[in-house]
Amino acid sequence: MPPYNTINLHPDSHHPSSLPTDTFDVIYIGSGWSTHVSATRLTKAGMTSVIIEAELFGGECPFWACVPSKALLRPGEAFDEVQGVGGAKERVDSAKGLDVDAVMQRRDTWTSNWDEEKMMVPYIASSGAHLVRGYGKLIGVKKVKVTTSTGESFILTAGQAVVVCTGSEPLIPKIPGLTEAKPWTPREAVSTSDVPKHLLVLGAGVVGCEMVSAFASFGAKVTLVSSTAEILPRVDPEAGAIIRKRFEKQGVNVHLSTTVTRVQREEDGSLIAELAGKPEVKVSEILVAAGRKSRTNGIGLEQFGLAIDGSPINVDDSLCVPSDSSSWLYAVGDVNGRSPTTHGAKYHGRILAKVLLARKNGANFEPKEADGTAAAADRYAIPQVIFTHPNVASVGLTRQKAAAAGRKVKEITALAKTEGAELRMDGYEDGWAQWIVDAESGKLVGATFVGDNVAELLHASTVAVVGGMTLEQLAHAIPSFPTMSEVYLNLLEAAGF
Ligand SMILES: Cc1cc2nc3c(=O)[nH]c(=O)nc-3n(C[C@H](O)[C@H](O)[C@H](O)COP(=O)(O)OP(=O)(O)OC[C@H]3O[C@@H](n4cnc5c(N)ncnc54)[C@H](O)[C@@H]3O)c2cc1C
Numbered sequence: 001m002p003p004y005n006t007i008n009l010h011p012d013s014h015h016p017s018s019l020p021t022d023t024f025d026v027i028y029i030g031s032g033w034s035t036h037v038s039a040t041r042l043t044k045a046g047m048t049s050v051i052i053e054a055e056l057f058g059g060e061c062p063f064w065a066c067v068p069s070k071a072l073l074r075p076g077e078a079f080d081e082v083q084g085v086g087g088a089k090e091r092v093d094s095a096k097g098l099d100v101d102a103v104m105q106r107r108d109t110w111t112s113n114w115d116e117e118k119m120m121v122p123y124i125a126s127s128g129a130h131l132v133r134g135y136g137k138l139i140g141v142k143k144v145k146v147t148t149s150t151g152e153s154f155i156l157t158a159g160q161a162v163v164v165c166t167g168s169e170p171l172i173p174k175i176p177g178l179t180e181a182k183p184w185t186p187r188e189a190v191s192t193s194d195v196p197k198h199l200l201v202l203g204a205g206v207v208g209c210e211m212v213s214a215f216a217s218f219g220a221k222v223t224l225v226s227s228t229a230e231i232l233p234r235v236d237p238e239a240g241a242i243i244r245k246r247f248e249k250q251g252v253n254v255h256l257s258t259t260v261t262r263v264q265r266e267e268d269g270s271l272i273a274e275l276a277g278k279p280e281v282k283v284s285e286i287l288v289a290a291g292r293k294s295r296t297n298g299i300g301l302e303q304f305g306l307a308i309d310g311s312p313i314n315v316d317d318s319l320c321v322p323s324d325s326s327s328w329l330y331a332v333g334d335v336n337g338r339s340p341t342t343h344g345a346k347y348h349g350r351i352l353a354k355v356l357l358a359r360k361n362g363a364n365f366e367p368k369e370a371d372g373t374a375a376a377a378d379r380y381a382i383p384q385v386i387f388t389h390p391n392v393a394s395v396g397l398t399r400q401k402a403a404a405a406g407r408k409v410k411e412i413t414a415l416a417k418t419e420g421a422e423l424r425m426d427g428y429e430d431g432w433a434q435w436i437v438d439a440e441s442g443k444l445v446g447a448t449f450v451g452d453n454v455a456e457l458l459h460a461s462t463v464a465v466v467g468g469m470t471l472e473q474l475a476h477a478i479p480s481f482p483t484m485s486e487v488y489l490n491l492l493e494a495a496g497f
């Protein structure tokens with residue numbers, strides 16, 4: 001597959017002149033998941049909408065983020081699993097490692113070779129919304145200008161609402177020589193078909209750590225540079241430490257509490273990276289995974305007093321921009337910063353559809369969590385699975401977030417290890433499980449799991465956090481034998497049940 005810079009990001013289909021009208025009930029700027037989810041519901045209810053997309057329909061997730069990255073990660077996981085299953089492992093030549101070309105080909109199938117017409121255009125169109133290609137910019141209340149890649153402009157008008165769903169883009173730290181060296185961003189990393197001999201990953205958040213796992217499984221030498229004292233700083237430090245130790249066991253060089261201070265690309269294409277307080281390293285490629293900023297620049301937000309510096313657009317629980325007294329401007333997905341994940345965007349899409357329908361139908365509408373017209377879970381129960389080898393899965397509060405919020409909590413920890421896990425895979429390496437319980441109410445408010453295959457364990461805890469369940473109630477939730485879910489028995493036993 002061609003690398004990122006050869007993929008046409010601006011196909012010339014869906015020209016604005018092909019639209020049947022210039023007025024729609026709702027205008028979406030950006031075509032990610034939240035757009036599809038809400039537009040589908042609005043169409044069912046008889047409303048009209050148009051989706052403006054500057055690049056490929058579908059947004060970051062199917063082409064540049066979740067889907068290709070998970071396609072790159074799964075083969076390494078499956079390969080490790082099969083080494084622990086007698087009867088199957090004898091048929092696999094473990095010395096040869098992964099067939100990296102086949103991994104890339106499978107990834108290319110999942111991204112439809114970055115051909116939006118194969119999967120994403122029909123899918124987004126199935127929402128019933130009209131699709132138009134161009135750059136969307138607010139030019140007044142309920143007015144959006146669409147500019148095509150050839151510079152033609154068209155004005156669209158919204159009857160009810162404009163929804164900003166422009167997503168986020170990578171942050172490139174101001175490090176001398178870094179921009180000039182043209183490092184990889186996540187887009188290059190997930191679309192490459194070449195494995196650098198030595199990859200330096202700058203930033204040990206979710207993107208950085210997932211890419212460490214992927215490229216280590218392809219046989220690359222990997223150096224990870226983290227400005228924080230432990231990797232994966234948004235989850236419990238114990239979880240970060242387990243993943244770091246596993247990385248180090250795989251031969252990854254992890255540099256904590258440091259950063260790259262200067263970068264230079266050499267004539268042979270290699271890069272020299274100077275590290276603060278450490279010897280410089282020569283690598284074949286650098287991936288910058290240092291976080292993301294909201295895409296707020298160039299879309300006309302400043303005329304409504306909103307910041308355009310990459311900080312999230314502040315919205316209320318109905319996902320509406322609060323300064324907007326007539327409730328016509330909304331922001332969903334990464335751009336509002338509430339839960340920068342695809343599942344967070346899908347959640348916003350559901351809430352948004354209910355809000356727009358309620359506002360269309362009733363003058364005295366008050367957003368309520370109970371009827372799905374106010375987002376709430378993205379404040380206290382947003383789950384996240386980090387698909388490193390092994391996985392980290394977490395929901396709700398960590399000890400650190402609880403302390404920052406001044407909440408008294410109890411921590412319960414146990415091994416993430418069960419007979420079911422070992423039956424699936426001989427030599428299953430012990431993982432770690434943690435529950436965070438509110439000290440006053442006894443309700444579960446957070447959970448973290450680290451270990452191979454723990455991703456699917458998470459949803460039970462998410463349901464328990466959203467449902468406000470106590471350990472007394474959870475003691476009656478019996479996990480089946482022999483499954484990974486018996487980790488929940490380990491936690492209950494550690495809690496004295
Ligand atoms: C490498 C990587 C892996 C990830 N893996 C996961 C994962 O496994 N699970 C998970 O839940 N999340 C994952 N994420 C996060 C996830 O991709 C994002 O949270 C999600 O894509 C956000 O969706 P969105 O709709 O807000 O924005 P996006 O998907 O970014 O879509 C925004 C769209 O708006 C368009 N646009 C922007 N400005 C304009 C404009 N002015 N006019 C017209 N169109 C415009 C853009 O071209 C883009 O198509 C990952 C992210 C990365 C980088």
Ligand SMILES: NC(=O)c1ccc[n+]([C@@H]2O[C@H](COP(=O)([O-])OP(=O)(O)OC[C@H]3O[C@@H](n4cnc5c(N)ncnc54)[C@H](O)[C@@H]3O)[C@@H](O)[C@H]2O)c1
Binds near residue numbers: 205226341
């Ligand atoms: N599986 C998933 O759900 C998944 C996967 C990938 C990405 N995402 C989402 O994408 C978003 C972006 O992820 P990300 O990993 O880029 O951001 P992040 O904010 O999670 O991590 C970036 C890390 O880089 C570090 N950093 C910043 N500047 C640095 C520097 N100069 N030197 C060294 N380290 C530096 C930061 O301290 C931080 O730990 C996140 O919101 C994440 O939730 C989700």
